[in-house]
Amino acid sequence: MNRPGILLEHQQHQTLTPRLQQAVRLLQLSTQDFSLELRDLLAVNPFLDIEDSPPDSPAEPDPAADEVDSSEPDAFVDAEPWGNGKSTPASDGALDQLALTAANETLQQHLHQQLNVLNLTERDRLLAALVIEALDDDGYLRIELDELGTLLELDPPIEPCEMQYALTLVQSFDPAGVACRDVAECIALQLVALPPSRERDLAHLIVTRELSRLAVRDITGLSQGLGYPVAQTEAAAQLIRQLDPRPGWAFGEHTATYLTPDILVHRSRQRWVATLNPAVVPRLKVNQQYAEWFQRHREAHHADLASHLQEARWTVRNLEQRFSTILRVAQALVDRQQHFFELGILAMQPLGLKDIAEELALHESTVSRATNNKYMATPFGVFELKYLFSRGLSTRQGSQCSTTAIREAIRKMIQAEAAYAPHSDAEITRLLQQQGLKVARRTVTKYRQLMRIPAVEQRRIHG
Template identity: 55%
Template sequence: MAPMMDLHSAQKQQQAISPRLQHAVRLLQMSSLDFAALVQEQLGRNPFLEVEDGDGGPAGQADAEAADSGFDIPFDEREPWRGEGSAAPRRAEDEELAALERMPEPTSLKMHLQGQLNVLSLPARDLLLASIIVESLDADGYLRSPLPELAEVAELLPPADPAEMQIALKRVQALDPAGVGARSVAECLELQLPAIDCPLTRELAGLIVTQHLPMLAARDVMGLAHALRATPARIEAVCRRLRRLDPHPGWRYETAQPPYVLPDVLTRRVRGQWRVLLNPAVVPRVRFNQVYAELFQRHRARGDGEMASHLQEARWTVRNVEQRFATILDVAAAIVRRQRHFLEFGAMAMKPLALREIADEVGVHESTVSRVTNNKYMATPAGVYELKYFFSRPLLSRNGSACSGTAIRGLIKDLIEAEVPQAPLSDAEIARQLGQQGLMVARRTVTKYRQMLRIEAVERRRSHA
């Protein structure tokens, strides 16, 4: 007998996010620089958008919302946000701009090495193998790819054998800067040892680099002296010479620009009250061109689907600009109201703060606060901080009061800065001293916070002077 099939239906409610809402969420999560670049690109191709030259638009909206919340937002009309079609910068009378234009392009590490290879009298096959190795170096100047893989990339007939690849590698390692083409830190330092003039120092340095590199990293002078049968003073001198070598020879040719942070909001103390204002430099001054929109609606005809799409996109763009910066301002103002003691007294006055607290105060979802605080920065008297910096879980003290992780990190930093160089504090000792102050912090938590502060371990902080 065939089995009977049981068919039934069930209803299920599921929230669906529209593409428009998904797009707004992505825009909210962008950094202000990325958002400004996106708006600038839309200004260049959307005829219904134009650069604002008045007091309306997002700036005026932000002003109104700031007035309601008691926070000032001044905007400098002399520095409007300019789109791609703005006029070219005016040339300075002293031709300062022209001098900048004549500055040479920085030379990258690979360009520097290829230039040296090109002046060598090498057969085409050898030059190709050496060039492949140069192009495979990373930003540190290290070769991370195995030589057999690079031999396959060359696609030579006959294929390059291991001996040829080793010769090509040696050619690259003989180029300037010394240490380039190394496959490990030890090999990088070893390639730089010929620069040491003293034979005895060079010999001891070679033994340290090839056999005792972990002890060098740990600054274990006594251990090295025992292993190499030399005096601690001699070993200390050799270690000082080794520290003058460059473990990252490619960095001096690094052409990448350093990351710059442009704050989204600014804090200012006025008559004893902290005020939050949007940074005018990050607010795109874009507005909807009502004249073009009315002309299009009046003479609209069939086949104008693309223009209609531009019209809808322009409305969304202006609305997203207003909503984005109004939300950022509300969240930042709520953070400042709760963390005003940090602005006055520093990191040790930071209070525990959760995303939900700000979400409830502003009237948005917790995930919205998370997106707003991502890649958004606030300029304070103590420096520029990401908005996420002001949030931390509470750590209970012995008396039951809560303390933020930021405040604990501030205490750890102060303890380490006040330590004796010859007897630095271990993480366990720091945890013990915090316990004496009534703060229950585990040793592993101290280690995590110390690493977040980019402070070396106790062994590397110890001075043998």
């Protein structure tokens, strides 16, 4: 007969303390989210404070200054990796007020100015203004005319022909193509505004009858379907491509999205070095005056303040740990990808989270959090830290090549191809194999699509 008994066993359970939970959360936040988190903490925790900035002092000369790359990665907005940089000429301090005013003018304001100078009846002016106010940011009218007419109660009631007249009137305004209902109408309106020519007439025919074929760049099908020579069809298609399918985008304020890099990368001596961006490292501290006052007058009912003090100390330590981890991981990435910084994307080495984790004695999840939504500014552009990771594919020689380098090789092949005889995915596969890269055709197709490069027939230009 079995009797109940007590069995003692030793088991280990890994639990995250509140401090570690905060450390993990702070590490995975992006720079913007991290700033918002600190702002909230400063608002509710009386023991947290921002250190005063030290007074400016003359910078000491850098003994390696003559060996440091002079490129300054101060501001990179929508930078493309290894693209051609554009420099901004120095300003004399004066803004072009006319250009500034034009840039900030909305589409509706621009159209109302044209409407106000016309000699119209009050009824026609009101209906045209109704059409103008119904346009979206692209300059399109997305609401049906009869539905739009019901928004106003006029006596006598609005007739459909009146709304059509108001629409036609607004469509005659600048910019050409405004107040259209679809892309075909938008392009057709812009073609009407061009000087007469054979290309314009054929372009109008393409837009009204064969726009779907134009979208896939089926020039041969267009030529056969419309009965025009290939060269003339290609010229008409090229004319259409020069037109603007979103005429409203030229108006209104467009706020650029800026990325604040966490890491700055520069060349020093014979290697590339990662440093923290001082702009993203807050000078947070525990207010010692408040902490000492609390310790001297601490009482049992001050439990909330005790919790705030503990949290403040954790936050300062976790902040230091966050940036220390990000810098360690960033420098390890830069060290592993020195050839990338020297020679470009084609020199990218295969690299995984596990490689960096083992090198720094960190968990892979920690490396993932330290690189997610973190950016580095280099003399060549801004990259997410995760960009430096790349899966490896075997080469004919038995070595490994990164998938990032293979994608770049495909992009360069397509970039250098003849416009009238572009490479098919099968031809690209064969060219890669000639370079010792064993890549399947379906992989080439996948990488081409990821880079948003059209298929061979859509890239072909017919002469």
